Amino acid sequence: MSILRRFKATDLFRFxxxxxxxxxxxxxxxxxxSYLARWPDLFCLQESPNGTLMGYFMGKAEGxxxxxxxxxxxITVAPEYRRLGxxxxxxxxxxxxxxxxxxxxxxxxxxxxxxxxxIGMYKKxxxxxxxxxxxYYSSGDEEEDAFDMHKPLPRDVNRESVNENGENTFVKPEDx
Numbered sequence: 001m002s003i004l005r006r007f008k009a010t011d012l013f014r015f016x017x018x019x020x021x022x023x024x025x026x027x028x029x030x031x032x033x034s035y036l037a038r039w040p041d042l043f044c045l046q047e048s049p050n051g052t053l054m055g056y057f058m059g060k061a062e063g064x065x066x067x068x069x070x071x072x073x074x075i076t077v078a079p080e081y082r083r084l085g086x087x088x089x090x091x092x093x094x095x096x097x098x099x100x101x102x103x104x105x106x107x108x109x110x111x112x113x114x115x116x117x118x119i120g121m122y123k124k125x126x127x128x129x130x131x132x133x134x135x136y137y138s139s140g141d142e143e144e145d146a147f148d149m150h151k152p153l154p155r156d157v158n159r160e161s162v163n164e165n166g167e168n169t170f171v172k173p174e175d176x
Contacts, residue, residue, distance in 0.1 A: 054081040061102040070098025072109035106161035129166035
């Protein structure tokens with residue numbers, strides 16, 4: 001049975017099997033370390049009994065007032081461990097910490113509009129599209145839109161973090 005534990009700085013030298021995937025956003029080491037220092041309870045990984053890293057998530061708490069929320073910066077599972085329910089467990093932990101530790105109104109994340117598998121998974125977890133961000137992802141001359149997906153937490157009693165027409169609500173990255 002695998003364990004879900006907090007990420008450690010030394011794990012940065014062991015997670016290439018997870019990170020080297022075209023759908024996974026990768027960052028520089030200082031970015032990972034800043035999350036680890038600031039939000040250690042929102043940076044966790046799944047590890048197999050033999051010590052292989054299977055997946056991880058990193059998040060943060062941000063916003064003001066009714067926009068105070070947990071944010072999923074990254075969640076990824078190594079290809080050989082996908083479709084085992086690991087992402088579900090990791091997302092539940094992130095949502096629980098966002099609710100109980102940070103008292104957030106909702107959890108949000110950004111996902112490429114072309115990543116239909118991930119969008120379907122997030123919808124299964126209770127997320128819905130809040131808005132579409134034009135050209136959010138860019139590399140070189142290529143740009144791709146993102147869906148900003150939200151899941152309300154119990155503090156959002158009026159479900160203000162939900163937009164029933166989210167897929168048709170367009171914003172620019174600078175308007176976030």
